[in-house]
Amino acid sequence: MDRNFLYRDKKVMTMKIVVEMTGLSERKVRYYETKKLIFPERTSSGIRKYSxxxxxxxxxxxxxxxxxxxxxxIRNDFFKRRKKHINTRNDTIRGQLNAHFK
Amino acid sequence: MDRNFLYRDKKVMTMKIVVEMTGLSERKVRYYETKKLIFPERTSSGIRKYSxxxxxxxxxxxxxxxxxxxxxxIRNDFFKRRKKHINTRNDTIRGQLNAHFK
DNA sequence: CGTGTAAGGAATTCTGACACG
DNA sequence: CGTGTAAGGAATTCTGACACG
Structure with a gap:
């Protein structure tokens, strides 16, 4: 429903909860933000809020x-939904994760 | 879906967010808890979490x-889904809100 | 590049109590 | 009964930086 959409995208969780749910470190979560991968909102006092x-x-x-x-x-992938495969380089690691972009 | 159910009932919001969303005071929110009207969970350190x-x-x-x-x-109303009307008393105010229990 | 950490301050949350009624 | 508030402490969050690589 329309309501579920609101639940899913409403920014209501603080860092602690995010860390508990994702298992990531605060450092990582904030870093991904600087890299424009996620866009939390902020409370009036500056506390980050996630959905x-x-x-x-x-x-x-x-x-x-x-x-x-x-x-x-990852960011490019988010921006341009369908991006050309990233096969410009071909080391082992790269080869293994192409599935993600297929 | 089953997933929406998870979003709706997952306890993930701290007091600040709850106050912002409901417009109630912290005092009220905590008081209603002592009265067994709401049952927030707690983080390992004791911070309340709401859904x-x-x-x-x-x-x-x-x-x-x-x-x-x-x-x-209100509590009785929650416990026993269908409770007899609360018409034991009959002042004006009471009469006005019977609709809530019909 | 991605991530850990110590640093210091600011904002949040908690509990128990006094107050009014 | 329902709610405001001051009190003091504990836990959370934030930013900028140094570190490794």
Whole structure:
């Protein structure tokens, strides 16, 4: 429903909760923000607020990072939904994660 | 879906967010908890965590309180889904909010 | 590049209590 | 009964930086 959409995208969680749910460190979560991968809102006093969809996105990002994908590439992937394969380079690691972009 | 259910009932919001969303004071939110109207979870360090359904419940509670309903009555209403009408008393205020229990 | 950490301050949250009624 | 508030401490969050690589 329309309501569920609100639940999913409403920015209501603070860092602590995000860390608990994703298993990532605060450092990583903030870093991905500087890299324009996630866009939390802020309370009037500056505290970051995340949504359920942010949580999902973070877990997706974490998975790609582990596979060796660069934040910059992940970002491009988000921006241009269908991006050409990243086969410009061909080391072992790269080959393994192409599935993510197919 | 099953997923939306998770979003709605997952306890992820801290007091600040709850206050912002409901417009209630921290005092009220905590008081309704002592009266067994809401049941937030706690982080390992003791910080209360609320869900979207808690937010909705709080707004419902606030409305009834404004109408003069006692927390005790609201609680009974929650426990026994279909409770007999509260017409034991009959002052003006009471008459006006019977709709809530019909 | 991606991430850990110590540093210091600011904002949040918690509990128990006094107050009014 | 329902709610405001001052009190003091504990836990959270924030930023900028140094470090490694």
């Amino acid at each position: 359920f969809s942010d949580i999902e996105k973070l877990m997706d990002i974490a998975e790609k990072i582990e596979d060796g994908v660069l934040t910059r590439e | 979207f359904s808690d937010i909705e419940k709080l707004m419902d509670i606030a409305e009834k309180i404004e109408d003069g309903v006692l927390t005790r009555e």
